[in-house]
Amino acid sequence: MRREHCGELREKNVGQRVTLAGWVHAVRDLGSLTFVDLRDGSGVVQLVFREMPEAHTLGREDVIRVTGKVRPREKPNPALTTGAVEVTVETLEILAKSPPLPFLPDEEVKASEETRLRYRFLDLRRARMQRNLRLRHKVTLAIRQYLSAQGFIEVETPMLTRSTPEGARDFLVPSRLEPGKFYALPQSPQLFKQILICSGVEKYFQIVRCFRDEDLRADRQPEFTQLDLEMAFLEDPEELFSLLEGLVAHVFREAIGVDLAVPFPRLPYREAMLRYGSDKPDLRFGLEMVDLTDLLAPAGFKVFAEAAQRGGVVRGLPLPGGAHLTRAELNRIEESGKNAGLSGLLWLKVEEGVHSPLEKHVGEGVLANVAARAGLASGDLLLLAAGPEQTVAQALGELRVQLARERGLVPQGKWALAWIVDFPLFKLSAEGRLESEHHPFTSPKDEDLPFLETDPLRVHAKCYDLVVNGVELASGSIRIHRRELQERIFKILGIGPEEAERRFGFFLRALAYGAPPHGGIAFGLDRWVMMLAGENSIREVIAFPKTATGACPLTGAPAEVDEAQLRELRIKLDL
Numbered sequence: 001m002r003r004e005h006c007g008e009l010r011e012k013n014v015g016q017r018v019t020l021a022g023w024v025h026a027v028r029d030l031g032s033l034t035f036v037d038l039r040d041g042s043g044v045v046q047l048v049f050r051e052m053p054e055a056h057t058l059g060r061e062d063v064i065r066v067t068g069k070v071r072p073r074e075k076p077n078p079a080l081t082t083g084a085v086e087v088t089v090e091t092l093e094i095l096a097k098s099p100p101l102p103f104l105p106d107e108e109v110k111a112s113e114e115t116r117l118r119y120r121f122l123d124l125r126r127a128r129m130q131r132n133l134r135l136r137h138k139v140t141l142a143i144r145q146y147l148s149a150q151g152f153i154e155v156e157t158p159m160l161t162r163s164t165p166e167g168a169r170d171f172l173v174p175s176r177l178e179p180g181k182f183y184a185l186p187q188s189p190q191l192f193k194q195i196l197i198c199s200g201v202e203k204y205f206q207i208v209r210c211f212r213d214e215d216l217r218a219d220r221q222p223e224f225t226q227l228d229l230e231m232a233f234l235e236d237p238e239e240l241f242s243l244l245e246g247l248v249a250h251v252f253r254e255a256i257g258v259d260l261a262v263p264f265p266r267l268p269y270r271e272a273m274l275r276y277g278s279d280k281p282d283l284r285f286g287l288e289m290v291d292l293t294d295l296l297a298p299a300g301f302k303v304f305a306e307a308a309q310r311g312g313v314v315r316g317l318p319l320p321g322g323a324h325l326t327r328a329e330l331n332r333i334e335e336s337g338k339n340a341g342l343s344g345l346l347w348l349k350v351e352e353g354v355h356s357p358l359e360k361h362v363g364e365g366v367l368a369n370v371a372a373r374a375g376l377a378s379g380d381l382l383l384l385a386a387g388p389e390q391t392v393a394q395a396l397g398e399l400r401v402q403l404a405r406e407r408g409l410v411p412q413g414k415w416a417l418a419w420i421v422d423f424p425l426f427k428l429s430a431e432g433r434l435e436s437e438h439h440p441f442t443s444p445k446d447e448d449l450p451f452l453e454t455d456p457l458r459v460h461a462k463c464y465d466l467v468v469n470g471v472e473l474a475s476g477s478i479r480i481h482r483r484e485l486q487e488r489i490f491k492i493l494g495i496g497p498e499e500a501e502r503r504f505g506f507f508l509r510a511l512a513y514g515a516p517p518h519g520g521i522a523f524g525l526d527r528w529v530m531m532l533a534g535e536n537s538i539r540e541v542i543a544f545p546k547t548a549t550g551a552c553p554l555t556g557a558p559a560e561v562d563e564a565q566l567r568e569l570r571i572k573l574d575l
């Protein structure tokens with residue numbers, strides 16, 4: 001039926017007779033006069049009931065339909081977009097009543113996350129959640145429009161499939177028709193998208209659900225959404241970067257009206273680790289680390305000399321204005337450094353000369369050189385740490401972010417995007433085994449091919465991440481498109497020919513029958529929308545998320561199933 005939208009009524013509608021339908025958002029009962037704020041998807045407008053007995057029965061979240069006349073409001077409410085008008089109600093229909101609510105779906109919700117998720121249908125009625133759902137729709141629409149215009153087509157890939165190699169645990173689905181066998185839910189469409197390329201689909205994308213059965217750390221979900229993309233005849237990542245910069249800029253503009261500067265800077269992995277101590281550096285602020293090994297290792301301080309002898313480094317993290325920190329504050333920073341893995345932290349400050357407890361060991365001249373290399377000005381502090389490179393870089397990197405946040409050095413409203421490139425192809429696992437840094441289908445750099453077997457850790461990959469404000473937004477690579485090289489990589493990873501055939505035979509066959517060079521990327525869509533919405537958790541931008549233990553309080557999943565269902569699947573529980 002015809003109806004007007006609450007949030008759209010303005011002064012120009014005064015005098016019109018309107019039909020409105022929605023939820024009772026607030027009731028103020030003054031006896032002969034009842035004021036009701038009526039809410040629908042477009043917003044809220046004030047209704048006035050005069051001498052209407054049913055109006056007294058109305059409560060929060062009842063669903064009603066009214067007709068009435070738009071009038072100017074006696075006391076306009078500038079906080080409301082419809083605040084200049086109100087609707088004098090002539091007819092009222094109560095379409096549905098609501099019992100007392102477990103919480104009020106208002107801006108500030110005073111309920112635990114568990115309760116919010118259990119009554120998600122109430123929680124989602126909040127203006128903020130409605131805004132987030134709409135924003136998410138805008139983002140996916142903008143993605144589809146942009147990529148379609150660039151000749152990409154969206155192709156769906158199976159949810160019931162074989163185990164995929166993204167390195168997490170699989171969710172398994174038992175097969176009824178083949179008892180004892182299982183499907184795995186895809187951790188990503190990686191192999192299917194590569195097979196699509198082998199199938200003549202030259203530009204593929206998909207907004208797709210992925211499943212990883214991990215212990216849920218802070219902001220993970222067992223199922224999450226990815227923008228997955230792949231292109232044939234792609235050999236140079238730069239081609240992909242410019243296309244994706246266009247995509248990302250388009251989405252930012254459409255979704256939140258922000259114009260990003262393109263191209264985004266490219267930062268080699270090594271440099272990111274050296275300057276920011278992270279492969280997803282937050283580039284909204286400086287606080288760049290400096291390597292001081294060559295200056296400080298030979299300077300006569302034992303800790304530094306020993307660290308260097310063991311192949312380690314000495315690095316400094318500058319803190320502008322930090323010279324005025326109290327001893328207690330310095331102690332607290334040192335404590336954070338220790339929590340991040342450092343054995344200790346030293347300092348140097350510039351305040352009418354350079355001062356540091358190190359002075360008696362290394363002398364004034366060396367300190368002055370250190371201060372100069374770190375670019376310190378009067379009033380600045382430099383935190384110094386020594387040890388294994390990875391540990392020092394990461395720990396100072398964590399401190400960098402923590403201190404920037406605590407000291408208000410992170411500019412708000414700023415977007416700093418960058419491509420991180422030249423990652424190593426492999427890393428060592430905790431047990432000292434070679435593992436893919438990204439995944440085993442990533443192409444090594446051509447110039448490093450001769451070292452694949454002899455010195456694998458020096459091999460670089462044709463892979464790249466897109467980072468935004470210290471968050472990894474997307475990750476991808478140029479793929480291996482020759483079967484021989486793929487088999488060679490499997491072998492280095494300890495996957496022998498039999499295992500390779502068993503797990504990936506279907507994929508190796510696809511590569512064998514004429515696979516074009518190709519590459520692609522995947523964006524974490526939930527994270528992207530979260531950032532655009534200014535939220536701190538992806539749960540705020542997923543309609544029906546799970547809790548930190550992977551449960552869905554709304555439906556009660558995961559849940560027991562009937563004995564008969566288990567019998568059909570030939571499954572016996574051993575709890």
Ligand code: ASP
Pocket residue numbers: 166187188189190229475476477520521522
């Ligand atoms: N499959 C990868 C992932 O899900 C992304 C890619 O390499 O395209 O992380």
